[in-house]
Each structure stands twice: as C-alpha cells, then as structure tokens.
Amino acid sequence: xxxxxxxLSQYLTPQLTVSRLAGRLADMDSSPAMKNRVVHWFIERYxxxxxxxxxxDPDAYPSFNxxxxxxxxxxxxxxxxxxxxxxxxxxxxxSQLGSVTDDRVFQAKGQSFSLTELLGGDHQRASAFAxxxxxxxxxxxxxxxxxxxxxxxxxxxxxxxxxxxxxVNPTTAEQVPNLFARNERVACVFDTEAGPLAxxxxxxxxxxxxxxxxxxxxxxxxxxxxxxxxxxxxSPIRFAKxxxxxxxxxxxxxxxxxxxxxxxxxDDRKSGQTVRLGEALGSLxxxxxx
Numbered sequence: 531x532x533x534x535x536x537x538l539s540q541y542l543t544p545q546l547t548v549s550r551l552a553g554r555l556a557d558m559d560s561s562p563a564m565k566n567r568v569v570h571w572f573i574e575r576y577x578x579x580x581x582x583x584x585x586x587d588p589d590a591y592p593s594f595n596x597x598x599x600x601x602x603x604x605x606x607x608x609x610x611x612x613x614x615x616x617x618x619x620x621x622x623x624x625s626q627l628g629s630v631t632d633d634r635v636f637q638a639k640g641q642s643f644s645l646t647e648l649l650g651g652d653h654q655r656a657s658a659f660a661x662x663x664x665x666x667x668x669x670x671x672x673x674x675x676x677x678x679x680x681x682x683x684x685x686x687x688x689x690x691x692x693x694x695x696x697x698v699n700p701t702t703a704e705q706v707p708n709l710f711a712r713n714e715r716v717a718c719v720f721d722t723e724a725g726p727l728a729x730x731x732x733x734x735x736x737x738x739x740x741x742x743x744x745x746x747x748x749x750x751x752x753x754x755x756x757x758x759x760x761x762x763x764x765s766p767i768r769f770a771k772x773x774x775x776x777x778x779x780x781x782x783x784x785x786x787x788x789x790x791x792x793x794x795x796x797d798d799r800k801s802g803q804t805v806r807l808g809e810a811l812g813s814l815x816x817x818x819x820x
Contacts (some may be wrong), residue, residue: 609772609808647711683720
C-alpha cells in the first residue's frame with residue numbers, strides 16, 4: 531500500500547518544478563551553515579562512505595552538488611583494462627541486463643519500454659541496436675555519481691529528450707509503465723572498436739541536472755528533442771576506457787545498449803547485484819561495422 535501511495539504521489543507532484551528548484555538550491559553556496567546541515571543529514575540518512583572521497587570533510591564542499599558529485603580517491607576504482615572486457619560505467623545496482631526484443635527493453639516484472647523512444651524517437655538511430663544487448667544500472671543516493679566510459683570511444687552524437695521526472699528506484703520501476711522512455715534523458719552515442727555504444731543518462735525526481743564533460747549542464751528550455759552531432763569535428767571528442775564522461779547532480783540511472791552480437795554479459799552478473807565502476811560486466815565479441 532505504501533509503495534502504491536509513493537508512486538501515486540509522483541503523478542500528482544509538479545515534478546519538473548520541484549526538481550529544478552531542488553537543483554538550484556543544491557547549487558547555492560550562500561548559506562554554508564544550512565548546506566552543512568543538509569549534507570550531514572544526507573550522509574547519515576543514506577550511509578555515505580566519506581572515507582572514499584578525495585575530500586573526506588563534508589563541510590569543505592562549497593555546495594550540496596559539489597558534495598554529491600564528489601571525486602573519489604585515486605586508485606579506489608581500478609578499471610579492468612582488458613580490451614575484450616566491457617566494464618561498469620558507474621557504482622550502482624544492476625536493475626536489469628539482457629537482450630532487446632522487438633524494440634522492447636525489459637524494465638521490471640510486467641514492464642518494458644521502447645528502445646526507439648528511449649533514444650529519442652529516431653528509428654534510424656535505434657536500428658543500429660536492434661535485437662542488441664542492454665544493461666540498466668541504478669545509482670542510489672549514497673553512490674559515487676560520476677559516470678565513466680565502459681570502453682574507449684569517440685563521441686558521435688548527443689540527444690536530449692525532455693520528459694517526466696519520476697523516481698527511478700526499484701519500486702517505481704515495477705509500477706510505472708515505460709518509465710525510462712518517459713523520463714527526461716540524455717542519449718549519447720559513441721563509435722567504438724566493437725561498434726556503436728549508446729549510453730543513456732536518465733533523469734529522475736529531484737535530479738537537478740545531468741552534465742557531460744563536453745557540454746556541461748544539459749537542460750535545454752525548448753521542451754523539444756535536441757540532437758548535437760560531433761562526428762564531423764576536426765578534433766574528435768575521444769574518451770579512454772574508464773575516463774569520466776559525465777555526472778548526475780543527484781541520483782538516477784545509466785542504460786548501456788550495444789548491437790546484436792557485440793557483447794555477452796558475464797554469467798555472474800544478475801539483476802539486483804551491486805556493481806562498482808571499472809568492474810567487468812561482459813565480454814566483447816570483436817570488431818563489427820557501425
């Protein structure tokens with residue numbers, strides 16, 4: 531009953547207004563005392579391990595968002611450097627992983643969503659990933675919230691898709707149809723040695739915004755789907771495996787999608803399992819045409 535009430539409250543809440551306001555408050559640095567109280571409450575409420583942070587003193591951060599997107603100590607998340615391995619881009623919990631079937635991606639028991647809609651409604655973009663493989667990783671509030679590359683790649687395009695801002699926790703995923711293809715999101719497509727790789731950064735309730743390394747905060751005000759292409763650049767935007775590519779300013783979900791036959795998920799990776807940045811998720815089959 532409580533779960534149903536929690537989900538219902540999200541339908542009734544002005545999600546965008548509340549989330550954008552929370553984002554602005556999280557960026558404020560004019561009231562250190564209030565910021566410190568909120569940060570200390572957050573650490574205790576969600577069990578944040580500050581011993582992993584490069585700056586372990588909660589009061590040293592100028593804003594809540596600076597705390598939330600805190601950097602980890604060097605070497606704390608070793609990246610599996612084998613070229614044949616696809617690694618986790620984040621700390622989090624594996625929500626689901628498996629195959630795309632007839633343009634549908636499994637969300638939770640009784641729920642799925644459209645891959646084409648997830649990627650911004652472009653059938654040509656989605657066709658490269660038809661019957662491919664996906665992995666959905668949920669970042670809890672306590673997690674490290676920077677996002678890294680699961681393999682080396684060159685940025686091809688980024689598509690911002692406006693939408694709702696439902697929570698993306700397991701309870702909501704089980705009860706809100708088409709969740710990840712209706713929430714605000716940023717879909718990034720990279721060219722890699724194994725073919726195209728889509729990384730979809732899904733926004734959620736109270737998420738102030740999503741950032742990428744190349745464009746900063748991604749939050750257009752037009753309310754329309756917006757695509758930026760980068761493959762024509764004289765100086766391509768390239769990322770090494772494990773390199774930071776973006777961050778969430780409050781928690782959310784990352785969805786990885788690859789073409790059919792390019793990756794096989796490790797047998798020991800299951801739904802509900804905790805995963806750390808840099809750990810192996812699957813094995814790459816080899817080079818394919820993108």
